[in-house]
Amino acid sequence: MLTELRPAITYYETFIPGKKDAVVVLQNLLQAGIFETYVMYEGKNEVRIAGNELVKVSVSQDCVSLKGMGMSSSVPVTDPFQQVAELLNALQIEGWTAYGYVAFDIAGFYSSYSKAIQQDLLCFFIPEIELRFTDKGVYVKTNRSVEQVCSLLCIESEIANYVPKSLVVDFSDRERYQNQITTLIGAIQNSELHKAILARSLKITGELDVLGTYVVGAKTNNSARSYCLNIGDVQAVGFSPEILMEVSKDGFVTTNPLAGTRPRGESLAEDTRFNGELFTDAKEVKEHALSIWLAQTEISSLCLPETVQVFKFMEVKKYRCVQHLSSRVGGQLKPENTLWDALKILFPGITVSGIDKAKALEWIDRLEDEPRGIYAGGIGWVNSEGMADLAIAIRSVYQYGNCISLNAGAGIVAESIPENEYMESVNKMNTMLTNLVFKSST
Numbered sequence: 001m002l003t004e005l006r007p008a009i010t011y012y013e014t015f016i017p018g019k020k021d022a023v024v025v026l027q028n029l030l031q032a033g034i035f036e037t038y039v040m041y042e043g044k045n046e047v048r049i050a051g052n053e054l055v056k057v058s059v060s061q062d063c064v065s066l067k068g069m070g071m072s073s074s075v076p077v078t079d080p081f082q083q084v085a086e087l088l089n090a091l092q093i094e095g096w097t098a099y100g101y102v103a104f105d106i107a108g109f110y111s112s113y114s115k116a117i118q119q120d121l122l123c124f125f126i127p128e129i130e131l132r133f134t135d136k137g138v139y140v141k142t143n144r145s146v147e148q149v150c151s152l153l154c155i156e157s158e159i160a161n162y163v164p165k166s167l168v169v170d171f172s173d174r175e176r177y178q179n180q181i182t183t184l185i186g187a188i189q190n191s192e193l194h195k196a197i198l199a200r201s202l203k204i205t206g207e208l209d210v211l212g213t214y215v216v217g218a219k220t221n222n223s224a225r226s227y228c229l230n231i232g233d234v235q236a237v238g239f240s241p242e243i244l245m246e247v248s249k250d251g252f253v254t255t256n257p258l259a260g261t262r263p264r265g266e267s268l269a270e271d272t273r274f275n276g277e278l279f280t281d282a283k284e285v286k287e288h289a290l291s292i293w294l295a296q297t298e299i300s301s302l303c304l305p306e307t308v309q310v311f312k313f314m315e316v317k318k319y320r321c322v323q324h325l326s327s328r329v330g331g332q333l334k335p336e337n338t339l340w341d342a343l344k345i346l347f348p349g350i351t352v353s354g355i356d357k358a359k360a361l362e363w364i365d366r367l368e369d370e371p372r373g374i375y376a377g378g379i380g381w382v383n384s385e386g387m388a389d390l391a392i393a394i395r396s397v398y399q400y401g402n403c404i405s406l407n408a409g410a411g412i413v414a415e416s417i418p419e420n421e422y423m424e425s426v427n428k429m430n431t432m433l434t435n436l437v438f439k440s441s442t
Contacts, residue, residue, distance in 0.1 A: 009054065009069065009093045011130075012146045016153055017137040022047040023159060023215060025131065025138075028152045030211065037125060039099040039229040040214070041380060043389050046134050048381065050099040050127035054143065057087050057098070059106060059122035068126075069093075080109055080122060081347075085340040088384075093126060097383040100124035100231060101393065104372040107348050111361045115371035119234050119400055124382065162212035162437045169433065173200055177425070178418035180367045181410075187363060188414045194290055196354035196363045199409030200425055201370050202433070208399045212437030213237045221320050221431055224256070225391035227379050236374055238396025239431060241319050244349050244378045245342060247388040251333040253302065253342045257351045258317060259291040259411055260284035260325035263427050271323075275316055278325050283415035288314065288325040290413070291350045294357070295329040298345050303331025319395075321427045339388040343378075349392045351411065352376035374398050375407035395431040406432055 022040065026049055029035045035051035042048075055068035064083040066073040073087065088098060100123045105116040129149055132139040142149050177200050184196055214228040214237045223239035243256040260278050265271030278284050292310060300308050308331035317326045333342065353376075354360025375398065380390035398405045408429035410421035 009143055011095065011141050011143055013139070013141045014146055014150065015137055015139055016150060019135055020133055020138050020153055022049060022131070022133045023211070023218075024157055025049065025133075025153055027159060027211060028155050028157060032152060034129070034148075034152065037231050039231070040227060041099065041389075042226045043380075046132055048099070048133070049131040050097070050125070050129070050381075052128040053125040054128050055091060055093070056123065056125040057084050058120040058124075059084065060120055061116050077109065080106060081340045081344045084122060084124070085338065088124070088382075091126070093384075095384060096126045097130060097381050098124035098126050099381045100379075101229070101234070101236070101374050102343070102347065102378040102390070103374045104348050104352070104377040104393075106377070107353075107361060110344065111358055113361045113365045115365060115368075117371050117373040117400060119373070120232070123231050123234070125231065159215055160212070162209065162216050164216050164434060165436050165438045167204070167433065167436065169202065171426075174422055178422055181412055181416060181418040181421050184363060184367060184412045185414060185416055185418075188412065193359040193363065194355040195287060195411055195413045196360040197352050197376075197409045197411050198364065198421075199368060199372065199376065199407050201375075202406045202429065204404040204406075204436075205402060206404055207402065207439040208235055208237070208397065208404050209437040209439045210235050210237055213397065213432075213435060216437055217432065217435040220435065221395070223319070223395070224317075225380070225389075227391065229379065233401055234374070235399040236379065236393070236396055237432070238379065238391075238393060240379070240391040240394055240396065241317060241324060242349070242351065242392040242394060244390045244392045245339075245346050245388055246390075247333070247339045247342060247386060249385050249387055251386065252307075252330060253299065253333055253339075254328055254330035255295055255299065255346055255349070256326060256328045257288075257291040257295050257349070258324040258326050259351045260288040261322050261410070261424055261428075263322055263424075264318065264320065275323060278316060278323070279314075283413060284325065286415065287411045287413050288327070290355050292327045292329060294350050294355050298350075299329050299331045302337050302342050302345055303333055307332035319431070321430050322424070339382060339386055343388070343390075347378065348376055352392060352394065352409065354411075372407060373400065373405065375405070376409070395428065397432040397436060404436070
C-alpha cells in the first residue's frame with residue numbers, strides 16, 4: 001500500500017562561482033559524515049554528486065518498492081521499467097533527478113535470461129543534496145541547510161594518498177572460457193545467432209575503498225563516463241567508454257555502441273598498427289557493422305522515421321588498455337514514447353548482449369556460470385523532464401556484501417579466434433584490476 005505524502009518537497013538552490021574539485025568535495029562530505037548513500041557521476045562537461053535518499057525506488061526479483069518522505073509501497077513486479085516510471089512520475093517533488101543503477105539481470109523480466117544477484121536489480125534514489133560541478137562553478141540543490149553544504153564546498157583539503165592493492169591473478173579460467181567461445185562459435189556458424197558477448201568474472205574477498213579506487217583509477221583511465229557509488233550493500237567504481245542512452249530535454253535519444261576492439265600498443269608504431277587493424281580485420285568490421293545495424297533498428301522502432309541517423313560512424317576511441325570502433329545512432333522519440341520506453345528497447349546494450357538480442361541472451365544464460373549483476377547494465381541518472389544519461393556499466397568493479405567482483409567480455413562472431421578473445425577480456429579487465437584500493441583493516 002502507498003501512503004500519500006501531504007506537502008510537496010521544496011528544494012533550496014544556489015550557485016557558487018569558481019571551479020571546485022568534485023573529488024575533494026565528496027571526500028569532505030564523507031569525512032564530515034554528511035553522506036551515507038551517494039553517487040558521483042562524471043558526464044558531459046560536468047560532474048554530479050548526489051547524496052542521501054529522499055526517496056528510493058527499487059526492483060528486487062519479486063517486487064517494485066518505493067520508500068521515503070512518509071511513503072511506503074511494494075507491489076509484485078511485472079513490467080519493472082513501466083512500474084518504476086509510474087512511481088517516479090507520481091512523486092510530489094518538482095524538478096527531481098534520480099541517480100542509481102540498472103543491473104543487467106533485470107533483462108530476465110523481458111527475456112529468457114534467468115540469473116540474478118540477491119541485491120536490488122534496479123535502484124534509483126532522489127537525493128537530499130545534489131551538486132553539479134561545471135567550469136563556471138557549482139550548482140547546489142538541497143532540502144537541507146544550504147549554508148552547511150556550501151561551507152563544505154569551500155574547504156580546501158588534499159586528496160588522500162591512496163595505494164592500489166597488488167593482486168596475483170592466475171589464468172586458470174582460460175581453457176574453460178575458450179571452450180565456451182568455441183561452443184558459441186559453433187552456434188553462430190549454425191545460424192542460430194549472429195553475435196554474442198561472452199563474459200568472464202573474477203571474485204575477490206575484501207572491502208573496497210570506493211573513493212580511493214576512483215581516485216587511483218582516474219589517474220590512468222580516460223572514459224566517456226566515470227562514476228563511483230555507494231547504495232545500500234552495493235558499491236561500484238568504473239570508467240565506462242560507452243553510453244547506453246542519452247535523452248535530451250526535447251526527446252532526442254542517442255546510443256553509442258562500441259564494437260571492434262584492439263589493444264593499445266606499447267609504442268606509437270604498434271598503437272598505429274593496432275588502430276589500422278580495426279579497419280582491415282574482417283571480424284572487427286563485421287562486429288561493429290552488425291551492432292550499428294541493430295542499434296539503428298532499435299532506434300527506428302522508437303523514433304520518428306525522418307529523424308533517425310547514424311553519425312560519427314566508425315570513429316576510433318582510445319582508452320588506457322584498449323581501443324574501439326565507435327558510432328552513434330539517434331533519433332527524435334515519437335510523442336507517445338518516454339525515456340523508459342527507450343530503455344526497454346535499448347537494454348541491455350547490443351554490445352554487451354548480442355544479435356539477435358533475445359537469442360544472444362539465451363546463450364549468455366546457458367554459458368556463463370554467474371549472474372552478471374550490475375556489470376553490462378547501466379549507471380547514471382534520469383529526471384522529471386524526461387532526460388537521461390546512462391553509461392553501460394563496463395570497465396568497472398562492484399562490491400556485493402563482502403565480495404568484490406570484476407567482469408569483462410568479448411564479442412563473439414563466426415570469425416572469432418578463442419585465444420584472441422580471451423586476451424581481449426584480460427585487457428579490458430585490467431582497466432580496474434590494477435587500480436583496486438582496499439579499506440584498511442585497522
